[in-house]
Amino acid sequence: xxxxxxxxxxxxxxxxxxxxxxxxxxxxxxxxxxxxxxxxxxxxxxxxxxxxxxxxxxxxxxxxxxxxxxxxxxxxxxxxxxxxxxxxxxxxxxxxxxxxxxxxxxxxxxxxxxxxxxxxxxxxxxxxxxxxxxxxxxxxxxxxxxxxxxxxxxxxxxxxxxxxxxxxxxxxxxxxxxxxxxxxxxxxxxxxxxxxxxxxxxxxxxxxxxxxxxxxxxxxxxxxxxxxxxxxxxxxxxxxxxxxxxxxxxxxxxxxxxxxxxxxxxxxxxxxxxxxxxxxxxxxxxxxxxxxxxxxxxxxxxxxxxxxxxxxxxxxxxxxxxxxxxxxxxxxxxxxxxxxxxxxxxxxxxxxxxxxxxxxxxxxxxxxxxxxxxxxxxxxxxxxxxxxxxxxxxxxxxxxxxxxxxxxxxxxxxxxxxxxxxxxxxxxxxxxxxxxxxxxxxxxxxxxxxxxxxxxxxxxxxxxxxxxxxxxxxxxxxxxxxxxxxxxxxxxxxxxxxx
Amino acid sequence: xxxxxxxxxxxxxxxxxxxxxxxxxxxxxxxxxxxxxxxxxxxxxxxxxxxxxxxxxxxxxxxxxxxxxxxxxxxxxxxxxxxxxxxxxxxxxxxxxxxxxxxxxxxxxxxxxxxxxxxxxxxxxxxxxxxxxxxxxxxxxxxxxxxxxxxx
Numbered sequence: 121x122x123x124x125x126x127x128x129x130x131x132x133x134x135x136x137x138x139x140x141x142x143x144x145x146x147x148x149x150x151x152x153x154x155x156x157x158x159x160x161x162x163x164x165x166x167x168x169x170x171x172x173x174x175x176x177x178x179x180x181x182x183x184x185x186x187x188x189x190x191x192x193x194x195x196x197x198x199x200x201x202x203x204x205x206x207x208x209x210x211x212x213x214x215x216x217x218x219x220x221x222x223x224x225x226x227x228x229x230x231x232x233x234x235x236x237x238x239x240x241x242x243x244x245x246x247x248x249x250x251x252x253x254x255x256x257x258x259x260x261x262x263x264x265x266x267x268x269x270x271x272x273x274x275x276x277x278x279x280x281x282x283x284x285x286x287x288x289x290x291x292x293x294x295x296x297x298x299x300x301x302x303x304x305x306x307x308x309x310x311x312x313x314x315x316x317x318x319x320x321x322x323x324x325x326x327x328x329x330x331x332x333x334x335x336x337x338x339x340x341x342x343x344x345x346x347x348x349x350x351x352x353x354x355x356x357x358x359x360x361x362x363x364x365x366x367x368x369x370x371x372x373x374x375x376x377x378x379x380x381x382x383x384x385x386x387x388x389x390x391x392x393x394x395x396x397x398x399x400x401x402x403x404x405x406x407x408x409x410x411x412x413x414x415x416x417x418x419x420x421x422x423x424x425x426x427x428x429x430x431x432x433x434x435x436x437x438x439x440x441x442x443x444x445x446x447x448x449x450x451x452x453x454x455x456x457x458x459x460x461x462x463x464x465x466x467x468x469x470x471x472x473x474x475x476x477x478x479x480x481x482x483x484x485x486x487x488x489x490x491x492x493x494x495x496x497x498x499x500x501x502x503x504x505x506x507x508x509x510x511x512x513x514x515x516x517x518x519x520x521x522x523x524x525x526x527x528x529x530x531x532x533x534x535x536x537x538x539x540x541x542x543x544x545x546x547x548x549x550x551x552x553x554x555x556x557x558x559x560x561x562x563x564x565x566x567x568x569x570x571x572x573x574x575x576x577x578x579x580x581x582x583x584x585x586x587x588x589x590x591x592x593x594x595x596x597x598x599x600x601x602x603x604x605x606x607x608x609x610x611x612x613x614x615x616x617x618x619x
Numbered sequence: 620x621x622x623x624x625x626x627x628x629x630x631x632x633x634x635x636x637x638x639x640x641x642x643x644x645x646x647x648x649x650x651x652x653x654x655x656x657x658x659x660x661x662x663x664x665x666x667x668x669x670x671x672x673x674x675x676x677x678x679x680x681x682x683x684x685x686x687x688x689x690x691x692x693x694x695x696x697x698x699x700x701x702x703x704x705x706x707x708x709x710x711x712x713x714x715x716x717x718x719x720x721x722x723x724x725x726x727x728x729x730x731x732x733x734x735x736x737x738x739x740x741x742x743x744x745x746x747x748x749x750x751x752x753x754x755x756x757x758x759x760x761x762x763x764x765x766x767x768x769x770x771x
Contacts, residue, residue, distance in 0.1 A: 292669045
């Protein structure tokens, strides 16, 4: 990896790549600040723009929008008490009270510095952890890969919000949707019912964009317009001085650590990290009594953790091809459009590209500081924009994006119907992330299972007995599935004892 | 009785029936079998079985919890918007992006309570127009044009 750095820098220090980093971060901050857009939709919206780009700038644009949008969510959380992204929900608790006291600039300053530190550390974690994890997985055969993908799927489902069974159901639906079309081993069509368009299966991006972006627009169209919260007075970011950090550095370090650890676990996501970090800050900070009333430690806890997740979530995505959350699943699908298949072979086959991505991610997080300072003032008035303008733009760009994927009218219809399907499932409390991740991982799960069965002549027990790594992974999978059930049972017992 | 007919139960029943139907369709289908390779429907059958089992569990859970989804506040506008989105998605490649995007944008803005005709007209022309200029002329990724003119 280190030997590839000079070539990677040459790839990165081009006008196109640098401009992409800046524009992507700017776009990410603005889209992230707009309530209702969210990181997943923001990444999906820039998809068509990547199609005219080379591999490196395309990935850098997606990463810049991802990191920028996670930070951008804090702007609306602090200024209008409405998180731009779910990851920033915990920032509202202390950010908005500070803004109401007339300290919006200071609140934004704490959020910006915490986000930058969280993001930078996560970039270092990505640089160190991803190649190690990929090297470990390099010797995996189909059976070990099957066990790994199964574990990835289980983790994602077991941490899905709401009901575990609904998460499993969504994951199974995603895996089934991915199995429609040609059989990966024999090539024979399945579930096509004579429709030739289905032979190549459902386009992953059409389903993902429909389920996330379009269904969100449908949800908003079905509700009465919300009152726009009052915009707090804001004259620009005030960066906290070094002495202001006295007694807060430990909280920052702990939040960054929580974000990174949670980010690496597939499926957990930045929102979970921000809330866990906020709760930990509230428990251990010397200023814990002031949490919820406009305490900077509350903002630091949430913002450092949610930005630290970005690099962490990219570790399993880039090293193993297992998406860390729904956003990285969209990125994974987009990367395949550019002929890049993330996973353990990528690091071996294309170290220059990987080094450029990792270095670029570091630069993106550095850019958050100056761009955040410059853009926060510009983004503030945009927060008052009517939601209809945004939502119409989302549908137009989603249509353009899906058209450019394959130029296939069928994909556009799939996107539309996926939007309706996503809307219906959301209303039933079914989480969407497991469905998307099931669709991403389903083909690998099927292929490796069937390859494994050919190798073992149909004997599934030897998956665990003859392959110790796979055996260990199966045990961890079982534990990951059992964990939420045990946790739920214990919580219920505790509740019945107290009542 | 009211619980049995609730939206959640109906949706889960639809999932269960769809999965059951798809599973049944694999029983009659004939596939070429190659040596020790499993049938092409070996894996989907497992997944469909899982979907059926899980939908029954979720249905039982929902019946016990008696959860009802939040009421849709504007059914009429939702239905119109969904139909408009599906028509727009279908029309992009048939009528061209610009021709399908202009009426869709105007309708979408109206649905989202923007009532100024001037703003609606300006947005409905300017935003799709900017997208056409950006993709066709700057990024050199041509969007579908209409059967009437090659300009848009």
